[in-house]
Amino acid sequence: MAAYQICGELFRRYRPCPRNPRNPRPRKGLVKRAAGMALGGAIFLLLAGCQVNPVTGKSQFNMLSQQQEIAMGQEQAPEYIKSFGGEIDSAPLRAYVSAIGQKLAGQSELATAMPWRFYALDSDVVNAFALPGGHVCITRGLLAAMKDESELAAVLGHEVAHVTHRHIGQQMTMNMATSYGLIVGGYALGMRGEELKQAYNLGSLAANVTFLLPHSRGAENESDATGLRYMVLAGYDPNGMVAMLNILLEMSKGQAGLMVFSTHPYAGERVKRISQIIAEKYPNTEGAEAKTVLTQRYKQNVLDVLAKLPAPKHQQEAEQTTGQ
DSSP, X not given: OOHHXXXXXXXXXXXXXXXXXXXXXXXXXXXXXXXXXXXXXXXXXXXXXXXXXXXXXXEEEOOSOHHHHHHHHHHHHHHHHHHTTSBOSOHHHHHHHHHXXXXXXXXXXXXXXXXXXXXXXXXXXXXXXXXXXXXXXXXXXXXXXXXXXXXXXXXXXXXHHHHHTTHHHHHHHHHHHHHHHHHHHHHHTTOOHHHHHHHHHHHHHHHIIIIIHHHHHHHHHHHHHHHHHHHHHTTOOTHHHHHHHHHHHHHTTTOGGGGGGOSSOOHHHHHHHHHHHHHHHOOOOTTSOOHHHHHHHHIIIIIHHHHHSOSOSBOOOSOOOEEO
């Protein structure tokens, strides 16, 4: 049963006043009460969902506790891993990816508060993503596209930052609040059945473009900046993130027109913004390991291993998209 149907059933059973049989629309009193319920519910969600962002120290709208996020991640991780072909069949490669991920997570504000796990998935899809509670995944397709360890550190650092900023729970909370507002608002205006369904779908699209996508892009920018800091603290050249984004930029040529419906800012814009951050905050990279060392180590631990493995268990049939 869809969300709007569930709320509709609850509203029919527990509506605050009866419908007028001569008028299919609810009475004004009902509209006012429903509107008040919507406003009260929104205020409740806002107050109940205020938590402190571990990175910024500022309040954020998130109804999930840290322990709830951990439990959710532990439940979801096996399903996601399976859907992407399982883990790559190479224990040394998996250990290498995990070691770099743990090194970056160790620089974070939740270094010991999350059960960090890093997975290399056997899929040719070019992607990396974080699940609630410290589970970070990167696909074989993306591993094969990169050239050195600093680029891998950039990807994993970015995903670690999503976890430490608690962006996942925040996004889920915003989606829930948006759905609640649309459904109750529709009932307040007297919408029922197919009319409510259509209004809900249209409202969801409008809310997504107007509120949720800009928030998602803001979260991506935030994770870029924080991931960059984790990279530097872990001893990596921050320019590895620029190199990684240039790879994505090359792969996504011709897709810039789709940016308005993408949660990720256009890679070209990210390159400019990150280059500026590096110039302002990290101009001296003398302490980082030499690129030749990182390139050789990555080739030995990743590229050479992938070259000897059979085709990925999970292969994308449609046009390839990137979602790091």
